[in-house]
Amino acid sequence: LKLYRKRHPTLPCNVLKFKSTTIMLDCGLDMTSTLNFLPLPLVQSPRLSNLPGWSLKDGNAFLDKTELIDLSTVDVILISNYHCMMALPYITEHTGFMGTVYATEPTVQIGRLLMEELVNFIERVPKAQSASLWKNKDIQRLLPSPLKDAVEVSTWRRCYTMQEVNSALSKIQLVGYSQKIELFGAVQVTPLSSGYALGSSNWIIQSHYEKVSYVSGSSLLTTHPQPMDQASLKNSDVLILTGLTQIPTANPDSMVGEFCSNLALTVRNGGNVLVPCYPSGVIYDLLECLYQYIDSAGLSSIPFYFISPVANSSLEFSQIFAEWLCHNKQTKVYLPEPPFPHAELIQTNKLKHYPSIHGDFSNDFRQPCVVFTGHPSLRFGDVVHFMELWGKSSLNTVIFTEPDFSYLEALAPYQPLAMKCIYCPIDTRLNFIQVSKLLKEVQPLHVVCPEQYTQPPPAQSHRMDLMVDCQPPAMSYRRAEVLALPFKRRYEKIEIMPELADSLVPMEIKPGISLATVSAVLHTKDNKHVLQPPPRPAQPTGGKKRKRASDDIPDCKVLKPLLSGSIPVDQFVQTLEKHGFSDIKVEDTAKGHIVLLQEAETLIQIEEDSTHIICDDDEVLRVRLRDLVLKFLQKF
Amino acid sequence: MDPECARLLPALCAVLADPRQPVADDTCLEKLLDWFKAVTEAGSSLLLLQEHPCLVELLFHVLKPQDLSSRILSFALRLAGIFAAQENCFQFLQQGELLPGLFGEPGPLGAAAWAAPSVRSGWIQGLHSLAQHPSALRFLADSGAVDTIFSLQGDPSLFVASAAGQLLVRVLDLALRGPAEGRVCPQAWDWPACARKVVCHLEDCLRSEATPRVTQALHVLTTTFGHCRGLWTQGLWARLSPLVARLLEKDPVPAPHALVDLLLGVARSPVLSSDPGLWETAAQALSRLSPTQAGPLAAGILKLQDCPQALRIQAFSILLQPLAHVLEATAQAPGTPRLLEGAAGDLMAVDTFPPSRSACVGLLCSALAHLELLQPLPQRPSPWPQAPLLAAVVTILRFCNGSAAPSSEAGGRLCAMLVGCVRVQRAALDFLGVLSQGLGPQELVTQVFAILLEYLVSPDSSPTVLKKAFQATLRWLLSSATPPGCCDLEPYAQLVLGELLAVLQKRLCSPCWEVRDSGLEFLTQMTRHWGGQGSFRQALLGSEVPELTRQLLQDPESYVRASAVAAVGQLSSWGLLTAPSSPEHPAVPQKTPLEELLLVLTTDSEGFPRRAVMRVFTEWLRDGYADVAEDPEQSVAPVLRAASRDLDWEVRVQGLELALVFLEQLLGPRGPSTAAPPGALTQALQALCRVQLFEFAFRSLFDCDRPVAQKSCDLLLFLKAKATPSGSQQEVGDGPNVASVEAALRRWQAGEQGQPLGELAPEAVLAVLRSMDLEALRDTLAESSDHVERSPQSLLQDMLATVGVLGDNEADCY
Numbered sequence A: 001l002k003l004y005r006k007r008h009p010t011l012p013c014n015v016l017k018f019k020s021t022t023i024m025l026d027c028g029l030d031m032t033s034t035l036n037f038l039p040l041p042l043v044q045s046p047r048l049s050n051l052p053g054w055s056l057k058d059g060n061a062f063l064d065k066t067e068l069i070d071l072s073t074v075d076v077i078l079i080s081n082y083h084c085m086m087a088l089p090y091i092t093e094h095t096g097f098m099g100t101v102y103a104t105e106p107t108v109q110i111g112r113l114l115m116e117e118l119v120n121f122i123e124r125v126p127k128a129q130s131a132s133l134w135k136n137k138d139i140q141r142l143l144p145s146p147l148k149d150a151v152e153v154s155t156w157r158r159c160y161t162m163q164e165v166n167s168a169l170s171k172i173q174l175v176g177y178s179q180k181i182e183l184f185g186a187v188q189v190t191p192l193s194s195g196y197a198l199g200s201s202n203w204i205i206q207s208h209y210e211k212v213s214y215v216s217g218s219s220l221l222t223t224h225p226q227p228m229d230q231a232s233l234k235n236s237d238v239l240i241l242t243g244l245t246q247i248p249t250a251n252p253d254s255m256v257g258e259f260c261s262n263l264a265l266t267v268r269n270g271g272n273v274l275v276p277c278y279p280s281g282v283i284y285d286l287l288e289c290l291y292q293y294i295d296s297a298g299l300s301s302i303p304f305y306f307i308s309p310v311a312n313s314s315l316e317f318s319q320i321f322a323e324w325l326c327h328n329k330q331t332k333v334y335l336p337e338p339p340f341p342h343a344e345l346i347q348t349n350k351l352k353h354y355p356s357i358h359g360d361f362s363n364d365f366r367q368p369c370v371v372f373t374g375h376p377s378l379r380f381g382d383v384v385h386f387m388e389l390w391g392k393s394s395l396n397t398v399i400f401t402e403p404d405f406s407y408l409e410a411l412a413p414y415q416p417l418a419m420k421c422i423y424c425p426i427d428t429r430l431n432f433i434q435v436s437k438l439l440k441e442v443q444p445l446h447v448v449c450p451e452q453y454t455q456p457p458p459a460q461s462h463r464m465d466l467m468v469d470c471q472p473p474a475m476s477y478r479r480a481e482v483l484a485l486p487f488k489r490r491y492e493k494i495e496i497m498p499e500l501a502d503s504l505v506p507m508e509i510k511p512g513i514s515l516a517t518v519s520a521v522l523h524t525k526d527n528k529h530v531l532q533p534p535p536r537p538a539q540p541t542g543g544k545k546r547k548r549a550s551d552d553i554p555d556c557k558v559l560k561p562l563l564s565g566s567i568p569v570d571q572f573v574q575t576l577e578k579h580g581f582s583d584i585k586v587e588d589t590a591k592g593h594i595v596l597l598q599e600a601e602t603l604i605q606i607e608e609d610s611t612h613i614i615c616d617d618d619e620v621l622r623v624r625l626r627d628l629v630l631k632f633l634q635k636f
Numbered sequence B: 001m002d003p004e005c006a007r008l009l010p011a012l013c014a015v016l017a018d019p020r021q022p023v024a025d026d027t028c029l030e031k032l033l034d035w036f037k038a039v040t041e042a043g044s045s046l047l048l049l050q051e052h053p054c055l056v057e058l059l060f061h062v063l064k065p066q067d068l069s070s071r072i073l074s075f076a077l078r079l080a081g082i083f084a085a086q087e088n089c090f091q092f093l094q095q096g097e098l099l100p101g102l103f104g105e106p107g108p109l110g111a112a113a114w115a116a117p118s119v120r121s122g123w124i125q126g127l128h129s130l131a132q133h134p135s136a137l138r139f140l141a142d143s144g145a146v147d148t149i150f151s152l153q154g155d156p157s158l159f160v161a162s163a164a165g166q167l168l169v170r171v172l173d174l175a176l177r178g179p180a181e182g183r184v185c186p187q188a189w190d191w192p193a194c195a196r197k198v199v200c201h202l203e204d205c206l207r208s209e210a211t212p213r214v215t216q217a218l219h220v221l222t223t224t225f226g227h228c229r230g231l232w233t234q235g236l237w238a239r240l241s242p243l244v245a246r247l248l249e250k251d252p253v254p255a256p257h258a259l260v261d262l263l264l265g266v267a268r269s270p271v272l273s274s275d276p277g278l279w280e281t282a283a284q285a286l287s288r289l290s291p292t293q294a295g296p297l298a299a300g301i302l303k304l305q306d307c308p309q310a311l312r313i314q315a316f317s318i319l320l321q322p323l324a325h326v327l328e329a330t331a332q333a334p335g336t337p338r339l340l341e342g343a344a345g346d347l348m349a350v351d352t353f354p355p356s357r358s359a360c361v362g363l364l365c366s367a368l369a370h371l372e373l374l375q376p377l378p379q380r381p382s383p384w385p386q387a388p389l390l391a392a393v394v395t396i397l398r399f400c401n402g403s404a405a406p407s408s409e410a411g412g413r414l415c416a417m418l419v420g421c422v423r424v425q426r427a428a429l430d431f432l433g434v435l436s437q438g439l440g441p442q443e444l445v446t447q448v449f450a451i452l453l454e455y456l457v458s459p460d461s462s463p464t465v466l467k468k469a470f471q472a473t474l475r476w477l478l479s480s481a482t483p484p485g486c487c488d489l490e491p492y493a494q495l496v497l498g499e500l501l502a503v504l505q506k507r508l509c510s511p512c513w514e515v516r517d518s519g520l521e522f523l524t525q526m527t528r529h530w531g532g533q534g535s536f537r538q539a540l541l542g543s544e545v546p547e548l549t550r551q552l553l554q555d556p557e558s559y560v561r562a563s564a565v566a567a568v569g570q571l572s573s574w575g576l577l578t579a580p581s582s583p584e585h586p587a588v589p590q591k592t593p594l595e596e597l598l599l600v601l602t603t604d605s606e607g608f609p610r611r612a613v614m615r616v617f618t619e620w621l622r623d624g625y626a627d628v629a630e631d632p633e634q635s636v637a638p639v640l641r642a643a644s645r646d647l648d649w650e651v652r653v654q655g656l657e658l659a660l661v662f663l664e665q666l667l668g669p670r671g672p673s674t675a676a677p678p679g680a681l682t683q684a685l686q687a688l689c690r691v692q693l694f695e696f697a698f699r700s701l702f703d704c705d706r707p708v709a710q711k712s713c714d715l716l717l718f719l720k721a722k723a724t725p726s727g728s729q730q731e732v733g734d735g736p737n738v739a740s741v742e743a744a745l746r747r748w749q750a751g752e753q754g755q756p757l758g759e760l761a762p763e764a765v766l767a768v769l770r771s772m773d774l775e776a777l778r779d780t781l782a783e784s785s786d787h788v789e790r791s792p793q794s795l796l797q798d799m800l801a802t803v804g805v806l807g808d809n810e811a812d813c814y
Helices: A033-036 A088-094 A105-123 A162-170 A252-267 A282-296 A311-320 A325-334 A342-347 A360-364 A384-392 A407-414 A432-442 A497-502 A543-552 A569-578 A619-631 B001-015 B026-042 B044-049 B052-064 B069-085 B088-097 B098-103 B116-131 B134-143 B147-153 B156-180 B193-207 B211-227 B233-247 B256-268 B278-289 B291-303 B311-332 B342-347 B355-374 B386-400 B411-418 B422-435 B441-457 B463-479 B491-507 B513-530 B536-540 B547-556 B558-573 B592-605 B607-623 B626-630 B632-644 B649-667 B677-689 B691-703 B706-723 B737-750 B764-772 B774-782 B792-805
Strands: A004-008 A015-017 A021-025 A076-078 A100-104 A172-175 A181-183 A187-193 A203-205 A211-216 A236-240 A275-276 A304-307 A351-356 A370-373 A398-401 A420-423 A448-449 A474-475 A482-484 A495-498 A507-510 A514-515 A521-525 A529-531 A584-588 A592-597 A602-607 A611-614
Touching: A015 A211, A015 A236, A015 A275, A015 B233, A021 A187, A021 B737, A033 A407, A076 A088, A076 A187, A088 A162, A100 A105, A100 A187, A105 A172, A105 A311, A162 A172, A162 B441, A172 A432, A172 A592, A181 B311, A211 A304, A236 B441, A252 A275, A252 A282, A252 A398, A252 A420, A252 B491, A252 B547, A275 A384, A282 A304, A282 A342, A282 A370, A304 A311, A311 A342, A311 A351, A342 A351, A351 A360, A351 B463, A370 A384, A398 A407, A407 A420, A420 B098, A432 B278, A448 B134, A482 A602, A495 A497, A529 B626, A569 A584, A569 A592, A569 A619, A611 A619, B001 B069, B001 B792, B026 B044, B026 B069, B026 B792, B044 B069, B044 B088, B052 B098, B069 B088, B069 B098, B069 B116, B088 B098, B088 B134, B088 B342, B098 B134, B116 B134, B116 B147, B116 B156, B134 B147, B134 B156, B134 B193, B134 B691, B147 B156, B156 B193, B156 B211, B193 B211, B193 B233, B211 B233, B211 B256, B233 B256, B233 B278, B256 B291, B278 B291, B278 B311, B291 B311, B291 B355, B311 B411, B355 B386, B355 B411, B355 B422, B386 B411, B386 B441, B422 B441, B441 B463, B441 B491, B463 B491, B491 B513, B491 B536, B491 B547, B491 B774, B513 B558, B536 B547, B536 B626, B547 B558, B547 B592, B558 B607, B592 B607, B592 B626, B592 B632, B607 B626, B607 B632, B607 B649, B626 B632, B632 B677, B632 B691, B649 B677, B649 B691, B649 B706, B677 B691, B677 B706, B677 B764, B691 B706, B691 B737, B706 B737, B706 B764, B737 B764
Parallel strands: A021 A076, A076 A100, A100 A172, A211 A236, A236 A448, A275 A370, A275 A398, A304 A351, A304 A370, A398 A420, A448 A474, A495 A529
Antiparallel strands: A004 A015, A004 A482, A015 A021, A181 A187, A187 A203, A203 A211, A507 A514, A521 A529, A584 A592, A592 A602, A602 A611
C-alpha cells in the first residue's frame, strides 16, 4: 500500500497503490508558473510590450508533472472537485493512460466550463511564434529573476486544446454520492459529499478488511453545496487529508464582510470594482451576499457585470443541479423557485453577463460598476483589459477573492498602479480547528497529510494552532515522495461454496470457537477467492490417465488428524512414571521443557508448537511415548 | 383596616378555606400576605384577630384533615407566622394550640402535603416571621423545629434549602442577641441550649467530609456574619474559625467559593475585622486556593478599607499573576518590564496556567475584570504598576489576534489557546480603556494605539470586539490631550487620526449593522470633543466620512439611522457637514442638515431615528447652533408640528422638551424667578401661538401616555408662573374664545379627538391657564397609573370576583 505524492497540497495529485490497483487521487494543475509571463492583452498594449526586462515572446505554458511513476499503469483516476481536474487532458492524452476517470456530474460539467474558459482565453490571442530555446538550462541561467530561478521549466507545457479537453472528458464515468464502484473486484470506491463545491466529493477506498478515506477540499461551512458527509468516514484505517484552506487565518465570513465594505465604499465614491475570479464556485456565494447587501447599502442602481466565455452556462448550470445543493436550496426547487438568487438579479437587470467585452457589453457598459471576470492570475482573460482600463484611477478598486495566486505577484506587471487593491481571499475549505474537530469525530487509526500541514506556516512559526494536531501524530509526506502506508494487510476474504460448507464438521475447541479442517481447491479470479470442493479422486482406470489427473489436482492423501492443546509437564511426568519410566528429569528451556529419560537415553522436547521425541532408533519406545503424548492433545 | 376591606374579609376567608373553590393565582396570595404584613406592622395583630375572628377560623380550618391545596396551606403557615411575630398575639395563638398544630409534629410536617416544596417553604417562612421574641425561641426549642430545619438545609428544592439556612441565622441571632446584649464576648457556656444546638450542628457540618454539608454551614455563617453585627458574632467566629482554617488544609479545599464568601463577609464585618487570626486565615486561603478560586477573594481584600499591607501585596500578586505569566511568555530579554518582582514573581511557575482553554480564558477574563474594577478606587494598591499592566494587556491582545511571538513553549500553548478568543478580547479592551486614566511611557502608548488600530482594521474583529475597540480608542484619545483638559490632540494622536478615519470609512460601509452603528457612535463622540479643533477638522473634511454619514440616514436598520441622525447633528453643529455637492450632479442643490433631519422626523417609520432627531433639535436650540439660532421660530415650528402628531410617545415628550427650551429662551430660565416683563411676555405668547405650541401642549395634557401629560403639565405650569407672578391676578374677561377652548379641553379629557383649536389669542391662552387647576392635575399624574388597582380593597374584590362570590351569584345561594 503506497502513496505517491505530487504537486502542492491544495491542488493535490496523489497515487495510491492498494491491493494491486493503482489509483490516482485528483490531478490538479498548478498554474502559478503563469505569473512568470506577461499578461496577454486583448488589444495590443504598447505599455506591456515596452516593459523593460520582460519577455513577451513566449506564450503560455503550464507546469506539468515529474515522471515519478509510469502514468500508463494508473488504473483509475478519482476526481474530488472541478478545481482538481484541470490537468486531466495532460494525463489522459499523452501518457498512454488506459484507465477510467470517476467524477460526479457537476464536477465534470463545471470542470469542462473552467477548461473551456482557459482554452478560450489562451486561444483568442494566438501567438505568431513560440519560443522554447530559453528553457535550455544554460540560457535560463542568464535570464532575469524570477525566470532564472524557476524550477523544472523543461516540464512546462503549452495549454491543451479543446479537442484534448473533449477527449479527456469522454474518459470520465459519472458517479453519484454513496454509489459503490467495484474496481477489478479488489477494492470498492465510493464518493461522499465534501461540502466544498457543487458535486465535490471525498472518496472512500475499501476492501473487505481495510478502509482508506481520501479527504480533499472539504468544507463544514454552510454555503451552497450539499453538506459534508462525515459519518461515512468513520472507522478508517488511514485518512489521507489534503486540500485544506490556503489561508487559515482568513475567516471566510469576515472576508465576505470586508469584500462588501470595500465594494460599497468604492462604488459610493463613484469608482469601479474589479473582481478577478473563476466562473464558478465562490462567485455564487458572493452574488448571493451581494443580493442581500446591495439594497441595504443603497447600491441598487449599480450594474454588476459577469464576463466570461462560460458565464451564461455557469449561471444556468448552477440552477439545475438541485440534488447536489444544500437542503435549503433544494427545497426552493419544489416551490418552485430558482435555488440561487442570482436568477432574480438577472431578471431585474442588476446582474448582466456577457461572453466577452466585445459585442453587447460595450453597448451596455455603464460606470460606476462591478465587474466579475477571469482569470484570477491577471495574466489572460478579460481581466487584463480592465486592469489596463481602470488601473490609473485611485477611485477604482480591484478585490482579490481567489486564494490561488499571490496578489502582489499578479499585480507586478501592472505597476505603477493607482487603483486600490484589496485582498479578501475567500477559501471555504477546512481550517485547522475544523480538522481537529473532524478527526475527533471520525477517529481514523492513522492520518496521512502533506508535510506543510504538520508544521505552522513558515511566516507564522509561533502559530501552533495552524497545524494538524492529532493523536497519533499525522504521517507526513513531501512532493514526489513515496510513502508506505502504516498498515499491513492481514486478511483476505474467501468464499466457500455451499456444497463444501455442507460437508464441514466443526468441532468446538473453546466455548464459542469451532474449527473444522477443509480440503478444497482455492479458485482465484478477478481478485475474488472461492474455495471449491476438491474433485473426487479419479477412478484408477489406466496408468496414463491417472498420471494426468494427478498433474491437474493436488494429491489427496488420507489426512492425519490435526492436533491441538498443550501438554501439562507435571501430569505428563506422572503418566510416564505410571507407565514404568523412572529417573525422569525435567529441564526448563527458553521455549518450553525438556523431559529427559536418562535410563532410556531418550529426550522429549516439548515446545509451544512442536514436540520432538529423540530416541536412539527404538521405534517401539518412540511409538509408546508418542501415544502417551497424544493422550494430552485433542484431535480432529 | 378600612371598613370595606373588613366587610369583604369574611367572604374571602370562606373562599380560601373552601377546597372546592379555585383560588386565584399565587401572586394574589402574595399580595394578600404583603397587605397583612403592612396591617400588622401598623397596629396590633391581637386586636386584628379579635376583630376578625374569621382569620383565626381560617387558621383552625387548615388544621383539619382535608384536601386543601398546598398553596393555601403554605399561605396559612406564613399568615400565622406574620400574626405570631407579636408576642401577645403569639401567646393568643398558643392558647388555642394553633401554633403547635401548624408548625409541630401534628401539622403538615407529618402529612402528605409536606411533599410539596411550597408547603415546606411556607413552614420555614412562617417560622422566620414569628421568630422575633423569646417565647418564639422557646417554642422553636420545644417543638423540635430546629432538627427539621437542619434536615431542610439539604432539601432538593433550592428555595427551601436556602430559606432553611436563613432561618438558622435568624434563630442564632434571636438566641444570642438577647442574652449577650452589651457583653463583650459571651462565652459558649452562656449560650442558650437552642443556640448551642445550632452551633454544634454547624461544627459537625464543617468537620464533615461531605462537601454539600460544608457548603451549607459556610452559607449559614456567611449570612450570619454579613447580617448580624452583635458582639456575640465575635464569640461565634472565635469558636468556628479554627474549623474554617482546617478546611484550608484539605486537598482539594472543599467548597472554595463559599469559603471565599465567608472570609470576605467576616472581613467586611466591623465587629470581626479586628481579629488578627482572620488575616492569617485569609492569607492561607490565598495561598491554598487555585488562582481562579482565589481571584474573587483577592479582589475583595483589595477593596477593603483597611487590612494588613502584607496581605494586600499577596492579594494583588494573585490578581497580577495571570498577566505576569502572559508577559513572561513573550519576554525576549531580561530587561522587559515585570509585573511581579522578587519572591512573588518567582512563586509563579509558568506551568501554573490552567491547561484547558476554557479555564485559562476564564482566569484571564476574571483577572482583567477585577483589575478593571480596582483601578479607579482610591484604595487601589500603590504603586500601581501602570506600565507593566499596559504591556501585559497589549500582549494579551496580540496573542488574541495571533501577532504576538511567544518566547517559550508555554507561550506557544497560550497563543494557541487565546487566538481568536472574543471573551478575552472584550475583557482586555475594557481594561485597556480603563488604563487610559493613568499615563504610560510614550513607547507603550504608541503600542496601545497600534494594537487598537490593528483591531479596528482587522476584518476578523467581531462586532462586539470592535465596539469595545472604538470605546477604548476614544478613551485613549481623550487622555492623550495635552495638557490634560486642553482639547487639542497630541501630535502622535493626530497621526493616528488619519488612519482612524480611513478605518471608519470602511466600517461605515460594513454589511453588519452593529459595526456601522458603533462606527457612527464613535464618530459622534470624537466630533463632540474635537469638532472645533483644527487638525481634526482638516482630517475629517479631507475624508469621505461626512458624506458616508449623511448617506447612512437612509440605512435600512433603524438603530443605524438613529446613530446617523446623532452624528449628522453633531457634525453639522461644528460646520463639518458642508460636503460639496456630488461631482456627477453639480446642479442639484443638497438639502441642509436641518431639512434632512426634518425629513427623517416626518417620514421615518421607526421610533428610534425620530427620537434621535428630536434630541438633535433640542441640542441645537439649546446650544444656539447657527442655522437654528438665525430664526428659532421658523426652525422650531415645523418640528413641533411633526412631533405633536407623532405616534411615539417618546417623540412627543421630546417635542415638549424642545418647546420648553424654546420657552426658556423667550422668557428666561426655569426656577423660582420672577415673572417676565409684560412686553416680552406678550411677544413670547404671540410667538408660541404662531408655532401652535398650545394646541400641542393642551392636547398632550390628556395624552394616554402619562409621561407626555406630565411633561405638558410642567410646561404649562412654567408658563403660568412666568405669566402670573404670585399675588397678582390679572383679570382678562372670559371671551367666547376662552369658552370654546375650555369646551375643547373637556372633550379631549373625555377621550374625544375633536376639532383642532385653530387660531388662539394670547389672552385667551392666559385665561385658560389661569382657570385650569394644573397643580391638581400634576398631583394626579404623579400617582402611578395603577394606584387604584393596587389598593387592598381592589385586591380582595378581584379575588372574590374570580370565584364569583360577589354580585348576583350571592343571591343564588339560597
